[in-house]
Amino acid sequence: MVCKLQRILYGLKQAPRQWYERFDSFMLHHGFRRTLMDHCVYVKGATIADPISLLLYVDDMLIMGKSMNEIKDLKEKLSAAFEMKDLGQAEHIPSMGIKRDRDHKLLWLSHKKYVLKVLKRFNMDSSKAVSSPLGTHFKMNTKLCPQTKEEHLAMQKIPYALEIGSLMYAMICIRPDIAYVVGLLSRFTTNLRKKQ
Template sequence: LKLEQLNVKTAFLHEDLEEEIYMTQPEGFVVVKKKHMVCKLKKSLYGLKQAPRQWYKKFDAFMINQKYRRSVVDHCVYIREFSSSNFIILLLYVDDMLIVGHDCQLIGQLKKDMSKFFDMKDLGSTQQLLGMRIVRDRKAKILWLSQEKYIEKVLSKFSMKDAKAVSIPLAAHFKLGNEQCPSSTDEKERMENVPYASAVGSLMYAMVCTRPDLAYAVGVVSRFLSNPGKEHWVAVKWILRYLKSTSKYCLCFGESNPEIQGFVDADMTGDLNSRKSLSGYVFTFVGGAVSWQSRLQKCVALSTTEAEYIAATEASKELLWMKSFLHDVGLSQKSFVLHCDSQSAIHLARNLAFHSRTKHIDVRYHWIRDVLEERLIQLEKIQTERNPTDMIMKSLPKEKHDMCRDLVGMTAFKA
């Protein structure tokens, strides 16, 4: 497959507006005799809430006119099949585009057609995308996604390049809660000088893109963004120290069968303050993680079975979306399996009867029973030792954490 990247210059400035919008005369361009008048916009501007929508509508109309089919499950993905084995898939992210296809001539023709309508910048073969480095070994059919340079910039920004490295994202001795938040005015003023929110935001971007091993740790420290304390900042610096020791780790794809594999887990009363449980899932494709989440549940679970049951329902929704997306791009898979390490939660999902201990569970979570009955997905048992979701649920010993990291396709990249 060929991977080509393009960028649209000043994407938001070319679209027509549907509403009448007026603005004050820009500074430095005020007409002396007409200072009391305003300007009527003919085209959209950066900063207008209509600008992104108008840009998308114009681009969407162009792609439909080029006989591309908009994906039903993701409206920023466009597909065109030229034959059973020849196709082009275009992915749009604001003004960045990624084109995937076999035929260089067809890709080149699409680039020419777009250049006639938009001011395009052809970036050639994709090597860097949204801060992620893409490395391919065509002979071995392996692809790596790395954020090593981004992580090095983050470490330099927060003066952690020379800090002592650690081997796990968050040590078990961190018991973070609201009682550690500053209460006095002096403490709050001291913490205002600490770049807590900026550091957590930087960590979150790495976690979302290529680092599922950070999901639990970043989720914990992000709960205290409004009023962080000294202990919370120490935990953030610990995560940065972990990043220093694992900056070369990246996601690796291509070392297994092209099938979606799902894993789900829950941590009972994972939040010390609200006592809500933590739900988490990881989905892998061709050996690497493609989707992951670690999030507090919306209600307090009364048992581990209930917590696991709710987590399985949330993961099932993601699996169904991925199933639809695979079918939309022309890939087939015999069965879509979600692995859960709770036998009681699996029995509860398969058994349509209501019990005295489970009748209080919100009706929305029983949706998984219909999904299983219609055989849209399968819910299977997996041993806890083989469930990589443990990594995004709690603090683990180094050996168990490294094993989970390997299961989701994270390896140290060597150029």
């Protein structure tokens, strides 16, 4: 017996793809276009004076535009097509804080919460700040790689690769100044030994 699903159920392997296809067709049908750089960013508006943008992150959306009427209209259309709730003015989006000064038309984006969360996760929240991400005395080479089976087993318990991944995200989004250090450290992701 084979069951053909008439709708996608949450948790199925193909559910995220089906959700995106449905959302994408909705947005294209309402005059939005996907950007070439990121297919989860939709833009509508012929000129810079009246743009409206929607950023999609899994099933969270951030809508930006100059006209509140346009934004309200889009929210109404989305509510009619999808089950959703309006969380109001955005104060944060995944790993990024948002602050506004409407009087002076200023906007600040901050990854401070993300950085603090990463530091706490890897027990580095009480570390001292330094002006340079890598000291000149710091050298890495293959002699630092585990030599014995016991060293290999000991290093498997340390989430080194996870730490490097967290730094890579910060490097790409907000801290390009740590790119050299992250690149150097990532060379030893799978085979690093504790300093003796």
